[in-house]
Amino acid sequence: MVFKETVHITPFDLDRTLHIYLPDDYDRSGDRYPVMYMFDGHNLFADEDATYGKSWGLADYMDRSRRKMIIVGLECNHEGNKRLEEFSPYDFHDFNGEVIPGRGGVLMEWMTGQLKPLIDRELRTRPQREWTGIGGSSMGGIMALYSIVRHNDIFSRAACLSTAVTLCYSRLKEEIRRAGDLLPDTRVYLSWGSKESGRKPGLVRYTCENLELSHMLTERGADSYPFLLRGGAHCEADWEKQNKRYMDFLWGE
Numbered sequence: 001m002v003f004k005e006t007v008h009i010t011p012f013d014l015d016r017t018l019h020i021y022l023p024d025d026y027d028r029s030g031d032r033y034p035v036m037y038m039f040d041g042h043n044l045f046a047d048e049d050a051t052y053g054k055s056w057g058l059a060d061y062m063d064r065s066r067r068k069m070i071i072v073g074l075e076c077n078h079e080g081n082k083r084l085e086e087f088s089p090y091d092f093h094d095f096n097g098e099v100i101p102g103r104g105g106v107l108m109e110w111m112t113g114q115l116k117p118l119i120d121r122e123l124r125t126r127p128q129r130e131w132t133g134i135g136g137s138s139m140g141g142i143m144a145l146y147s148i149v150r151h152n153d154i155f156s157r158a159a160c161l162s163t164a165v166t167l168c169y170s171r172l173k174e175e176i177r178r179a180g181d182l183l184p185d186t187r188v189y190l191s192w193g194s195k196e197s198g199r200k201p202g203l204v205r206y207t208c209e210n211l212e213l214s215h216m217l218t219e220r221g222a223d224s225y226p227f228l229l230r231g232g233a234h235c236e237a238d239w240e241k242q243n244k245r246y247m248d249f250l251w252g253e
Contacts, residue, residue: 001022001023002020002022002045002046003020003022004017005018005020007118009107009110010110010114011107011109011110012086014077017042017075018041018072018073018075019041019042019072019073019075020071020073020123021045021059021069021070021071022123023068023069023070026070026124030124031068032124032125032126033068033069033070033124033125033126033131034068034070034126034131034132034251035069035070035071035072035116035119035123035126035127036069036070036132036133036135036157036159037074037116037132037155038073038135038136038140039073039074039076039136039137039143039144040076040136040140041072041075042075043236044056044058044059044073045057045059046059050236052235052236054235054236054237055240056236056240057240058071058243061243061244065247067247069251070123070125072119074111081098081100083139084100085102085103085104086103086107087104087107087139087142087143088100088102088139088167088168089104089105089143089168089171090102090104090168092167092168093167104142107143108147111147112151116132116154129155130156130185131156132154132155133155133156133157133158133159133251134148134155134158134159135158135159135160136161137161137163138161138162138163138164141160141161141162141163141164141165142163142164142165142168142172144158144159144160144163145158145160145163145172145188145190145213146172146175148186148188149175149179149217152182152183152186153183156185156186156187157186157187157250158187158188159246159247160189160190161189161191161239161242162191162192162196162232162234162239163190165206165209165210166205166206166209169209172213173212173213176213176217180220181221182217182221182222183221186221186223187224188214188217188223189225189246189249190210190213190214190224190225191229191232191242191246192207192228192232193228194228194229194230195233196232196233207228211226214226
């Protein structure tokens, strides 16, 4: 079951929609469930809500797999470059050379300090770190990677699909360096598609960046799973193909 709720992001003074998936036995079981927080919630579950008319099909996958989990998807800001601002923890230059001021660090302080406690109060969650994950694609992938490092005391698992690492590669590496050792049960899924970067040099660069980040995470004690989707593009249809793969790695088969 998927339902929508409005939440107020206090540091931005903006209302935003949450797209929340509950297991089909939620109303009957009385059980508590792990929680996965994800970005671009409108693109996760229903094609009619998705920006480009195609979702990750995540609700259908969860129902078929019988995986018992709550997924909280935060819709992005659709105004101008606000999505880029909110979903980056660092200032960066976009592909047109425009400076985008990163507000993702502020967003994550709100998510960890206000949103997660709200969800834990209102839903039957397993609030402990070991049962809390985060995920996203593209800019949402940056946020998931940043969060598993910066807020490793809260999140134990991260799905980072088609992460836009090139936009702030050096800052992400510095973030991982500063973090020191990560908690030993940390799991990070990093993926990219072979058709995302245009010509071959772009693919080589994108691959090297993801593998370097994966290596750094492993050096700091995380269990990292780098995955190249052959023929994969930067789109929801190809992220849908990975639902089972990243879920199995992060949460077990």
